[in-house]
Amino acid sequence: MPDIKFSTSQKTAIVDEIQKYFEKELDQELGQFDAEFLLDFFSEKVGSYYYTQGLNDARAILDDKLDTITESFYELEKITEFG
Template sequence: MAEIKFSNAQKATIVDQIQKYFEKELDQDLGQFDAEFLLDFFTEKVGSYYYNQGLNDARALLDDKLDTITESFYELEKVTEFD
């Protein structure tokens, strides 16, 4: 699996969201360093689960679309004496 990386802008947005969550839901101030540390921890320890689920969802969607395409080919076939 490729390493999960975020751009600086993405990381800043996520860190901001973590800080807002801690403030709103837990009534705790979380500094930037602690929020970045928490993000790094979850990225390393939990990110793979989300990554794999995303791959499974994409695979299921692709399988579904390929089935539809395959059915469309059968619908286009003309009847011949070989059938």
């Protein structure tokens, strides 16, 4: 799995959300550095689970669409005397 990399704006937004969560849900103030450290930790240790689940979800959608396309081809077939 490739490393999970965020753009600067994405990282800023995620860090902001982490800080808001800690403030609202845990009544704790979390500094910028600590929030970034937490994001990096979860990206490294947990990110692969989300990444893999996302791939599995995308694969399931693609398989479903391919089944629909395959069925459409069968519907288009013309009956011939040979088969």
